Amino acid sequence: MPSRASAVGGTACKIVSVPRSSADTDGLPATTFVLDEQSGKVVGVVNAAELTGVRTAAGSAVASRMLLEKGEERTKLVVFGAGVQAFWHTHLHLLLFPSLSTVSFLARPSSSPSDRLLSLIAKLQPLHPNVTFEHSSREGFDRGQAVHNADIIICCTPSQIPLFPPTQPRSGTHIVLIGSYKPFMLEVAPEMLSNRAGVVFVDGIEETKAEAGELQGYEGEVCEVGSVLGEENEGEEGRARWEKAGGELTIFKSVGLAVQDVSITRLVFDKAKELGLGVETEY
Structure with a gap:
């Protein structure tokens, strides 16, 4: 690269x-x-x-700050993944949105929680002592309810099947997708983008259309974050563009740029x- x-x-x-x-x-x-x-x-x-984890998470954090309406408190964060990307995305979003009080880590439907997930929580807890961390292996944990209640959902997995049903997130949820980097990979169903996003924000239009499975065949509006992000307006144009499109969910898809x-x-x-x-x- x-x-x-x-x-x-x-x-x-x-x-x-x-x-x-x-x-x-x-x-x-x-x-x-x-x-x-x-x-x-x-x-x-x-x-x-x-550094790859840091730079990707920093890009996602910029998009989250741009797209999420200012002044509205968000308390629940859901993260799919347990690696470097999951750590940096969680850490930076907790720093950026101090109102977040609960983080739920969900293993992929086809896998089971591992020591990596527990190690991830142990690494994050001292950095954010006032945040409650939980994971999907806890007895009685309701995955569907966690996704539905989330204010922000971050997906950091190389999944080839949707991680949750397209109707599960409630309106107003912000979703970050960074796991897929091949056309056969996808973390959410493409119809969720078509039916609920209004406009999909990306780090690079050509790159995401070529590499992201979620965008294969997608014919809706795609907006490059860099085109609407300025030092003075802090991305207000991007938020306004999403509101004009009438979407229910704000979605940022990243494949990473050289x-x-x-x-x-x-x-x-x-x-x-x-x-x-x-x-x-x-x-």
């Missing part, structure tokens, strides 16, 4: 390995190479596994050099 972001003076290329088996729980191994702007030589090698990788990698690389971190070697 090569990219250049002139605004941050960076050129980089990220290499990602995709596990061949669904039983692999180590996530997506990734490394980003930072290139010198003048010579093109490699000047830095950065582990991108954690420009995000070069931006965050350059930021970390420059900061590491400033602080004298990392290992420098002759090459």
Whole structure:
């Protein structure tokens, strides 16, 4: 995934390995190479596994802030997933929306809760001591009711079947979809987008239409977040566009952009050099 972001003076290329088996729980191994702007030589090698989670969650958080009506308290967050993306999406949304008081982690319908899910909660609890964390393995837990009551739903899984029925979320719910990156993958039913979204907001129109299973055959309105997000209006135009379309749900779909990788990698690389971190070697 090569990219250049002139605004941050960076050129980089990220290499990602995709596990061949669904039983692999180590996530997506990734490394980003930072290139010198003048010579093109490699000047830095950065582990991108954690940074990919940060940059994706940051993009989702920007979209959530843009689309959710200001002044309205939200208390319930539902998250599908238990990996790096689930951690960073949960952490950043809890920071961004301090009214959130309950987080429910739901395992995919085809899987069972694992130690990863419990480890995730143990990692988040000290960071947000006033938040109640629960998961779908708890006796008597009602998955359908949790989805229906949610103010925000975040889906971070490589699912190939919808995670919940299209009518289950109540009107006004904000949904973030970041798990699918192949046309055969999808986390929600495409008809939910057609019937309830009004307009689907994405990080990149060409990329999501080519890669996201939810958008295969979708003929409704698609809006790129960057086209309606400005420093002064904080995305008010995006919210207004959704209201004009008459949607019930606000939906943001992300497949990740290479420009995000070069931006965050350059930021970390420059900061590491400033602080004298990392290992420098002759090459």
